[in-house]
Amino acid sequence: MRETLRASWNHRHRLGQTREDAERGVFNPHHSTLPLVLHGPLDVAALNRAWHAVQRRHPALLSGFDTDLALWHVGAAEPQDVRRLPAGADEEADRAAVRAAVIEPFDLVHGPVARLVVLPRSPRETYFALVTEHLVSDGWSLNALIRDLAVLYGRETGAAVPPLPPIELPFQEFVRRQNRAVDAPAGRAALARLAARLDGIGAIPAMPVEGFSGATGIRYEENEDFVRRLPGELCRELAAAASPLRMTGLNLMHAALHQALYERSGRPVVATTLSTANRELPGLTHTAGWFASKTVLASEPGRYPDPVEYLRHFRDRILVTLDDSDLPWPALIDLMDPPALGRQATVPYVTFNARPLGMRRSVGEIEIPGVRTAPLRISNGWHDASIATFWDEDEDGVTVNVMFKTDWYTAPDVLALWDAVEARLHRWAEELRP
CATH class of the missing domain: 3.30.559.10 (Chloramphenicol acetyltransferase-like domain)
Structure with a gap:
């Protein structure tokens, strides 16, 4: 129908x-x-x-x-x-x-x-x-x-x-509810509070790092990427270090990205977008639709030289950010920067997109009767962020794909950022060992 x-x-x-x-x-x-x-x-x-x-x-x-x-x-x-x-x-x-x-x-x-x-x-x-x-x-x-x-x-x-x-809960009913919620006075007030918290940061948070060309009119389709692997031993050490702080290993990886952005930008406030699944409602378990969204996560690495203090600060920032994850990111863009709605980003923002092991386990093995399945590697599309990071967790470690816009950055620029992330992770694994 x-x-x-x-x-x-x-x-x-x-x-x-x-x-x-x-x-x-x-x-x-x-x-x-x-x-x-x-x-x-x-x-x-x-x-x-x-x-x-x-x-x-x-x-x-x-x-x-x-x-x-x-x-x-x-x-x-x-x-x-x-x-x-x-x-x-x-x-x-x-x-x-x-x-x-x-x-x-x-x-x-x-x-x-x-x-x-x-x-x-x-x-x-x-x-x-x-x-x-x-x-x-x-x-x-x-x-x-x-x-x-x-x-x-x-x-x-x-x-x-x-x-x-x-x-x-069909996807169309979810969309009706979300539209009504955003239009309602409570929804507009929640967006206004979020915009006030992000004042000076933005719904699309500009995060240029060393090497940024500042080019305008960039070609978003002109991009490169590279893949790195965080081995299982390092990931287990990070998970053990994160546990007493009520965090996960992926949380520490996101925090390490913030630290690297701070080192490579010199900005006192660092911000990335964080992808969220937006599937808290039990009725969405078997529904196909576009529920995923983004939130803006900001931290201040320079204020907390002690790693434990910084990670506690970062954990608090995560909790605050996720409290607003039900607000659609484009609605925030429309409020804070209306001309940016429906346009490719003109500022160099950075993303953190994670696929945790829990998601993989919730899916289980793909079982098509009578056949065995294996992945087929097919590249597909590009992201509008200047630097987009994708973290895929499995039982033996984390695979990280980093995609970047070549009109804004050269490969050595982004590789230097990655080196800073990886160095930070190894340092924390040593310093925070239980």
């Missing part, structure tokens, strides 16, 4: 950025993507029936948008078939074909805004990618979608699978 409602704050900000990019002739595939290698026989016809059922179960995947009026049309499109790609000459060609299908734009006006891609490489190996436009899905949502797809595929192939749980 089709229904129309006012777009969310996240929708409005992202749709504006998409229009701005289009005016420059570029496209950012702002997609949530789960690419996998499937080992074992795959019944593509059964998968297609299951995929149709997933789209009907989550009508947000069939959305279209009126970008001029900021309206969201849920269930505007018909379910689409699985896209089957032909195998190429070699593995490199097959990966390139899957990536091209992953980054292809969606029709935001008419929908749908999700696709399922398979490329059978042999009777027992298939490249697979579940792709959704971020407007209707985030990283956590992919977990719900792949679980549903696996169960429905199992039904189609006669496997013994559990029943699907009900979707208690």
